[in-house]
Amino acid sequence: MPIGPWDTSRETPRNGPWGQHEPAQGGGPSPDAAPADPAAPDPATDVMRPPPVRLTRTDFLAAIAANKRNTEILCAVLILIGVVAGGGIGWALPILTGADPAMAIRTGLGAAGFMLVFSLAWTLIATSFGDKMVLGLTGAREVPRAEAPVLHNVVEEMSIAAGLPMPRVAIVETDALNAFATGTRPDHAAIAVTRGLLNRLTRDELQGVVAHEMGHVANNDVLYMTAVGVMVGLIVVVNDLALRSVRFVDTRSGSNRNKNGGLIVVAILVLVAIGLLAPLAARAVQMAVSRQREYLADATSVKLTRNPIGLIGALRKLDRADVRWDNASKAVQHLFIVNPFKKFGESASALMATHPSVEQRIERLQALGA
Template identity: 45%
Template sequence: MWELVRANQRRAATLVVVMAVLLFLLGYTLAEALAPGAGAGGLFIAFLVWIGLTLVSYFKGDSIFLALARARRIEKKDNPVLFNVVEEMSIAAGLPKLPEVYIIDEAAPNAFATGRDPQHAVVAVTAGLLETLNRDELQGVIAHELGHVANRDVLYMMMVGVMMGTIVLLADIGGRAFFWGGGRRRTSSRSGGQAQLIILIVAIVLMILAPLVAQLIYLAISRRREYLADASAAMYTRYPDGLASALEKISHSTAKLTVATRATAPMYIVNPLGVSQRGLADLSSTHPPVSERIRILRSMGAGAGLRNYDEAFRRVTGRPVGVVPFRALASAEQRSAVLPGAPQAGSRLERVRRTTDMLWRLNEYTFVACACGTTLKFPPAYVGREIACPHCGTVHRIQPTAA
């Protein structure tokens, strides 16, 4: 698995360098265009802004993020099932330390992970997620999030995100400076006009293009990370269907996540700002289309390894190049998935239960999974708006359509 981490690190370094070049070029030409000879100063300012933002987000990024999402930390006794699932998945991912668990009190089902390295990992889920998903699905979601942690995505996206932010910021400042002071300066520069003109044009072009390029790079990386985290989740759980049906449920939910903003959206498992249509929106989206992610996971069949995911990815998207880095793929064997219906259910009772469940479903009974492990079933004629779990007393609200 560390092959994947290493491949990520190499790729991260390359892209960070590309963006750094873009950033410094922008800083230099902007300053040079505004005041000839001040290029070095502009370079210095660009560097300072970047270092400052990087330090802040490295050390304080996760707490800022958690505060923005209004997440609160919970202990094991608050939700033993969630804690157990997180612990199970961190074992499967081979993380050195149990991540901290946070809850967001929102009805929209979603989740994210943050923390700069596996030692400081945090997973946060919404209350709606816990209410909507069964244990297998929850496991898939947590595995996806811990996949981000294990692949060092959080740090990587943070670095690239800060770069992008700095470029956008500089371009914005430059634009304002041109607007307010540009005219005065142009009249005063008589000598060396030609060189100055070229610098000016380069600066304007960079000012317009650099933020766009930076954002496109950022978004492309973000989408790729989502695929990779899905692949990791399939490998950890050996049960791609769990994540697939979780994604289905999350994307079908109509509740809006009010705490999500454009800045925090890329961190969530499913884009909280709504699902983009295919086509033009594709390039400007932080997440791959959910339907495509589900189709890839579902078509993995009996395989659950990185290689299986890569094959499924190429089959579904029709793209010739897979999503898993070559180096990681070279050492990734096929893994067989736990076939649906096979997990640990040996007892006769388990079989009987499954059969009766099927019959209940045929009669259009509604199933609500309670966090304590009980599944509540009630007939289509039930008119109440809420139902209490007979075991733990949790009151579940029922969607009006289901009642």
């Protein structure tokens, strides 16, 4: 692979010959090789050429800070959606059954408070048992060092680069190409890759993927995503109930309409609006958080390996792979390095995508590596 223009070791001298990928290849590219590249412009090198945007080290740290801030805002928005939806339903249902409006306001506030407390409690439960549930749902099996020495070595290298304890290592027996991290605390983490990924990727590419997963561990994404997933699920269930009750009430409570007719119309409108919009909004926020986290993990991967080429190569292979992974559970789709269900060519700015498109991710990676 022509890595001339990417040779970061020339910009960061301390990467020198001790740089991670060079010893294996018996000395990296000599500086003399670089000028040869523009003379021979083949399509591959053109794609590899970094865009004019040049991100320095400080920009990278700023990018992580901005990503963290975005995620926190999105989580707050999600809690707000849940509380508003709960409050609205709590107010509208008593109105429909002919209760006193002042009473309805009290039940509305009560429902909003209940949503707040309940979603926090549920999140606590899910995050305590999350890692075991995820490993079970995906059929991942923990492997000892003797069985997969290279994978163990790569994971250990990345945990050293991140300054974190070594995660457990697991393999999923499928030909599909994918990987995921789990564990709600960095010292209880596990990283799993599929058999297909182990067979098809080079060591450098595997390192990029494992570093991406280590990024999820280091940024505590699993905790975030588990909490967010649980809250979204709760909002969806509550709103489903609300929509059903509208139909129920609407057909049976004709006599109540005389008491406060105007308010009943408003209540029905509120219920329908919440019932239709809240789950959509919640899902959109969840996917936005997920996409932010993917970008952040990609950036962390480059920070750990100092080598965007490996991850770019791996993403290309994952993108081209046509083996679907039908046994994967939808509940954990946001944890994988690429979505196991979607065909990856789809427009990825789409509001409901768990992952940005591979094209967009590679574009950002190239900007980081410049």
